[in-house]
Amino acid sequence: MAKYPTKKFDCWQLAKEMQRKTFEGVMTAREQGKILIAGSSGFQGCFLTGLAGADGFAFLSSEAYGGMLSANTELQKECIREVERRGYSPDLCSYMRNYWGSAFLNRSPWGEFPHADLYVQPAICDTHAKWTTTMAEYHGIPCFVIDVTEAMDFDKQGGHHKQYFIDQGLELIEWLEKHTGKEFDDERFIESVVNHQITSDLWAEICEMNKAVPCPMDQKSQYSLSNAIIREHHSPGAVRFMTLLRDEMKDRVAQGIAAVGNESCRLIHDNCPAWYALHIFRYMEKYGVVCVGGHYGMAFTSSWAYTEDGRLKAIKTVGYPGWQRPSNWEVALRVLVSGGGGGALLPDAGRKFTLGVARDWNINGALFHLNRGCEGWSRGRMEIIYALREMGLPTSTYEGSTGDMKDWNEAQVLNRIDSFMESLDLSRLED
Amino acid sequence: MITAGIDAGNQTVKAVILKDGAILGHSIAFVGADTEASAQQALDEALKMAGLSRDEVGKVFSTGAGRKLVSFVAGNATETTCDARGAVWLLPATRTVIDVGAEEGRAVRCDAQGKVTDFSVNEKCGAGSGTFTEAMARALEVSLEDFGQMSLGSQQNIQMNAQCVVFAESEVVSLIHAQTPKEDIARAVHDAIADRITSLTHMVGMEKEVALIGGVARNPGFVDALRRSLGCDISVPDDPQIVGALGAALMAAG
Ligand code: SF4
Numbered sequence: 296m297a298k299y300p301t302k303k304f305d306c307w308q309l310a311k312e313m314q315r316k317t318f319e320g321v322m323t324a325r326e327q328g329k330i331l332i333a334g335s336s337g338f339q340g341c342f343l344t345g346l347a348g349a350d351g352f353a354f355l356s357s358e359a360y361g362g363m364l365s366a367n368t369e370l371q372k373e374c375i376r377e378v379e380r381r382g383y384s385p386d387l388c389s390y391m392r393n394y395w396g397s398a399f400l401n402r403s404p405w406g407e408f409p410h411a412d413l414y415v416q417p418a419i420c421d422t423h424a425k426w427t428t429t430m431a432e433y434h435g436i437p438c439f440v441i442d443v444t445e446a447m448d449f450d451k452q453g454g455h456h457k458q459y460f461i462d463q464g465l466e467l468i469e470w471l472e473k474h475t476g477k478e479f480d481d482e483r484f485i486e487s488v489v490n491h492q493i494t495s496d497l498w499a500e501i502c503e504m505n506k507a508v509p510c511p512m513d514q515k516s517q518y519s520l521s522n523a524i525i526r527e528h529h530s531p532g533a534v535r536f537m538t539l540l541r542d543e544m545k546d547r548v549a550q551g552i553a554a555v556g557n558e559s560c561r562l563i564h565d566n567c568p569a570w571y572a573l574h575i576f577r578y579m580e581k582y583g584v585v586c587v588g589g590h591y592g593m594a595f596t597s598s599w600a601y602t603e604d605g606r607l608k609a610i611k612t613v614g615y616p617g618w619q620r621p622s623n624w625e626v627a628l629r630v631l632v633s634g635g636g637g638g639a640l641l642p643d644a645g646r647k648f649t650l651g652v653a654r655d656w657n658i659n660g661a662l663f664h665l666n667r668g669c670e671g672w673s674r675g676r677m678e679i680i681y682a683l684r685e686m687g688l689p690t691s692t693y694e695g696s697t698g699d700m701k702d703w704n705e706a707q708v709l710n711r712i713d714s715f716m717e718s719l720d721l722s723r724l725e726d
Numbered sequence: 727m728i729t730a731g732i733d734a735g736n737q738t739v740k741a742v743i744l745k746d747g748a749i750l751g752h753s754i755a756f757v758g759a760d761t762e763a764s765a766q767q768a769l770d771e772a773l774k775m776a777g778l779s780r781d782e783v784g785k786v787f788s789t790g791a792g793r794k795l796v797s798f799v800a801g802n803a804t805e806t807t808c809d810a811r812g813a814v815w816l817l818p819a820t821r822t823v824i825d826v827g828a829e830e831g832r833a834v835r836c837d838a839q840g841k842v843t844d845f846s847v848n849e850k851c852g853a854g855s856g857t858f859t860e861a862m863a864r865a866l867e868v869s870l871e872d873f874g875q876m877s878l879g880s881q882q883n884i885q886m887n888a889q890c891v892v893f894a895e896s897e898v899v900s901l902i903h904a905q906t907p908k909e910d911i912a913r914a915v916h917d918a919i920a921d922r923i924t925s926l927t928h929m930v931g932m933e934k935e936v937a938l939i940g941g942v943a944r945n946p947g948f949v950d951a952l953r954r955s956l957g958c959d960i961s962v963p964d965d966p967q968i969v970g971a972l973g974a975a976l977m978a979a980g
Contacts (some may be wrong), residue, residue, distance in 0.1 A: 714806035718842035
């Protein structure tokens with residue numbers, strides 16, 4: 296009999312339904328007379344809401360789409376092959392190659408490739424700008440790239456950096472108005488910024504509850520349930536979903552509901568996983584392992600801060616005593632470039648964040664995906680591993696790629712995991 | 727109690743028979759298309775050497791890349807775990823085990839009981855494995871045995887830049903055309919593998935004593951290169967290939 300009770304997430308179906316609706320919205324945008332805008336997920340959702348209202352546009356999140364193709368083993372192979380056939384290097388970002396392949400083949404999981412009307416892209420890693428400018432040239436459509444030189448860690452950069460972003464935000468508003476003929480609405484923008492803050496607060500709060508023993512949400516579920524904040528963190532729908540999930544997490548913690556019934560070892564897993572091989576998480580569960588989180592996932596759109604002694608904690612950026620709703624669009628824009636705390640792709644931020652998790656989330660070890668398919672999240676991972684080792688935490692690595700199965704050797708990865716489990720004194724509880 | 731360990735590797739299967747702290751028999755067989763049959767053959771040969779029949783053996787454990795393909799065993803454990811167990815049993819002062827086999831190079835740090843405390847594996851790059859030496863010996867048209875011995879006679883230190891088997895082979899050919907003595911080329915090849923293995927070893931935080939096991943440990947040219955690269959002495963047990971199988975036999979004994 297299992298040590299702890301387990302239960303599927305009640306809001307699982309809702310998460311799936313939201314995802315289905317988003318992609319349905321993308322595929323039917325034209326029929327519905329909506330503009331389809333593509334680009335990697337970021338704060339541009341707030342600008343687009345300011346422009347067209349939460350329901351007035353469809354947004355194709357290029358990373359969510361790239362991830363979906365990565366998990367689709369058949370289509371992935373064809374997309375990657377097509378991109379390489381056209382002479383692009385196999386060491387480019389695998390999400391991008393999948394996306395490009397899908398565009399070049401004019402094929403998606405639901406029919407034709409969803410051709411966007413505009414690209415709006417915050418360049419939070421080296422790949423992003425090239426991703427969309429190449430596609431915009433290929434499709435002959437306009438593209439706006441926001442230069443985010445320090446991977447969203449605006450607070451660290453101080454005034455100039457924020458101002459640089461704000462100036463680009465102003466340009467973007469003018470550009471969007473010009474290319475869509477629509478008028479930007481300050482109120483809608485402010486509303487979406489507040490929604491963005493609320494979902495960020497909720498996601499950090501949710502991930503913080505994973506400190507509990509047993510762990511209420513395994514990392515594989517975390518990836519699926521975080522989709523709403525990746526795609527539409529600025530929307531009222533995401534606020535509703537994250538509120539439901541937060542409440543459900545509270546219940547799970549109160550009732551001692553576990554993600555893994557025989558939890559006996561808690562690991563950090565970091566870097567984006569190989570989406571076509573998520574079964575490695577189930578494989579580890581057979582050893583009683585629950586992966587509780589990592590920088591990739593927990594630090595998505597989320598509100599974190601550090602205490603004076605360096606401890607990581609979820610914070611509230613909305614609704615605390617004395618909080619004031621942004622009074623105009625410029626204040627809202629400044630709010631948008633504040634907070635975050637996870638520092639997303641910055642290696643230093645990744646190390647600080649991961650050490651924070653290692654300290655307070657009851658962690659027994661860490662497993663890192665040495666991911667050939669993503670430069671952004673791979674930066675600085677070895678330094679994080681060394682920092683964890685210095686802390687005395689057992690770590691191990693496996694090689695692969697987020698979205699290119701050519702870089703995956705299942706037998707070797709499982710063998711590596713077996714070795715790591717044995718070194719942690721774990722044996723298989725079931726076969 | 728009599729136990730047996732089987733190490734089903736990529737090129738060979740090794741078997742060890744163990745009784746009350748003594749190795750009674752051991753064997754090495756090439757892996758054919760049927761791993762199970764090769765494992766059976768290796769076990770039979772080890773039993774023959776021990777003068778025992780199958781019925782007299784209690785538990786059998788397997789290890790190695792093909793460990794799950796051997797169905798007649800009571801349990802299995804990874805090479806990492808078995809290497810550490812076997813090496814510390816043979817050479818009790820060992821705290822770092824380096825295993826260089828046909829297709830993998832591995833560094834394992836362990837405690838006095840042979841329990842793994844950290845490990846690192848090179849599995850995707852040929853430059854950290856025996857296959858690399860074999861390919862380079864072929865390029866020089868010498869036997870693997872001569873290749874190892876030959877490098878000890880090298881008079882000058884030359885650098886090999888390529889770390890990939892394919893590119894290294896063409897570099898070796900260029901060196902031959904430049905009339906570089908074979909001894910120096912052999913040493914350069916061993917130095918290249920040794921440097922790769924050294925960086926793996928430093929990843930786990932090398933702790934003395936260091937033991938070298940696996941098929942490549944029988945190559946004196948590589949042993950010399952690794953000693954120089956690590957900057958310390960390394961111990962090589964008498965039968966370095968069977969240490970993983972020995973570890974499996976020890977696991978079977980409990
Ligand atoms: S390299 Fe990584 S972070 Fe950058 S676009 Fe690709 S998947 Fe995203």
